[in-house]
Amino acid sequence: MRNKEVACLERKLTGMTDEALFEFLHMEIVSHVYKEQQASNGGMDNKDRAVCVSVLEGMGFRVGQGLIERLTRDSPSFKDELDIMKFICKDFWTKVFRRQIDNLRTNHQGTYVLQDNKFALLTQLSNGKQYLDHAPKYLAFSCGMVRGALSNIGLDSVVTAEVSVMPSCKFQVVIQKL
Amino acid sequence: MTVHNLYIFDRNGNCLFYNEWNRKKQAGISKDEEFKLMYGMLFSIRSFVSKMSPLDMKEGFLSFQTSKYRLHYYETPSGLKFVLNTDLSVSNARDTLQHIYSNLYVEHIVKNPVCVLGHGLDSELFSSRLDAFIRALPYYSPRAA
Numbered sequence: 001m002r003n004k005e006v007a008c009l010e011r012k013l014t015g016m017t018d019e020a021l022f023e024f025l026h027m028e029i030v031s032h033v034y035k036e037q038q039a040s041n042g043g044m045d046n047k048d049r050a051v052c053v054s055v056l057e058g059m060g061f062r063v064g065q066g067l068i069e070r071l072t073r074d075s076p077s078f079k080d081e082l083d084i085m086k087f088i089c090k091d092f093w094t095k096v097f098r099r100q101i102d103n104l105r106t107n108h109q110g111t112y113v114l115q116d117n118k119f120a121l122l123t124q125l126s127n128g129k130q131y132l133d134h135a136p137k138y139l140a141f142s143c144g145m146v147r148g149a150l151s152n153i154g155l156d157s158v159v160t161a162e163v164s165v166m167p168s169c170k171f172q173v174v175i176q177k178l
Numbered sequence: 179m180t181v182h183n184l185y186i187f188d189r190n191g192n193c194l195f196y197n198e199w200n201r202k203k204q205a206g207i208s209k210d211e212e213f214k215l216m217y218g219m220l221f222s223i224r225s226f227v228s229k230m231s232p233l234d235m236k237e238g239f240l241s242f243q244t245s246k247y248r249l250h251y252y253e254t255p256s257g258l259k260f261v262l263n264t265d266l267s268v269s270n271a272r273d274t275l276q277h278i279y280s281n282l283y284v285e286h287i288v289k290n291p292v293c294v295l296g297h298g299l300d301s302e303l304f305s306s307r308l309d310a311f312i313r314a315l316p317y318y319s320p321r322a323a
Contacts, residue, residue, distance in 0.1 A: 023289060027289075031291065124285060124286055124289035124290045124291075127302070127306065134291075134292050
């Protein structure tokens with residue numbers, strides 16, 4: 001069942017037919033994962049929340065892997081790590097979220113911070129601090145997507161997201177050196 | 179020229195949202211009772227209007243007016259009811275209500291994963307956008323007519 005959802009998502013994202021379709025599906029996936037976890041464990045403590053986040057992240061990972069294959073079909077190979085990150089910030093973000101990353105910062109040692117001031121999955125949630133504790137749920141999938149995309153380009157990474165004032169959020173990518 | 183208040187009901191009669199901008203006189207009953215009264219009245223008047231209509235009806239009940247205010251009504255295909263009270267200078271608020279539904283309600287409530295449809299709408303984003311929209315209406319002014 002999970003694989004079918006993932007394949008369906010992939011098709012929607014590259015076709016870019018209707019943004020609302022993906023947004024609604026994403027909302028329902030998040031809600032479904034949390035409901036399932038709650039039902040099977042009879043409650044929702046921090047461990048359950050972590051499980052839900054990792055399930056969502058895993059789904060995003062697989063979607064990101066597939067997406068990057070289709071998006072880089074016709075592009076030349078990347079020069080270096082920074083080039084790859086710029087691709088993620090511009091082309092990848094535009095294809096998936098219909099806008100570019102507003103700010104990319106790096107310490108030139110494998111850590112990158114991508115800031116999106118109007119993150120597409122958070123804009124309808126709130127315009128400030130309301131529902132802040134719900135925000136991480138809706139970022140997990142996207143973190144997975146970035147990690148999956150990077151993984152298929154050849155970069156192992158750890159991707160986390162933080163948000164303090166919606167709809168602006170920061171994704172932190174730490175490239176793992178082998 | 180002014181807008182007095184706005185109610186939003188769902189198809190089961192629960193009042194999802196209420197806000198007032200320029201209300202000089204309260205109803206004298208609790209808010210819950212007021213919402214029930216408003217919904218009950220709307221329900222009765224809609225069925226009355228459709229029964230007694232001498233011609234085939236298209237949209238049915240649209241608004242009523244008194245010597246001091248006019249009540250505008252808009253119902254969506256999904257059963258949501260928007261009720262807006264304005265003063266008499268506003269003859270047709272249907273477009274306004276339609277805009278509130280499609281650009282504010284759908285965008286900020288339906289697309290908000292945390293807002294459960296059917297419960298009260300407590301998204302601040304929705305309230306602030308709605309407030310800004312009402313205040314920007316050409317027929318709104320803080321002083322009542």
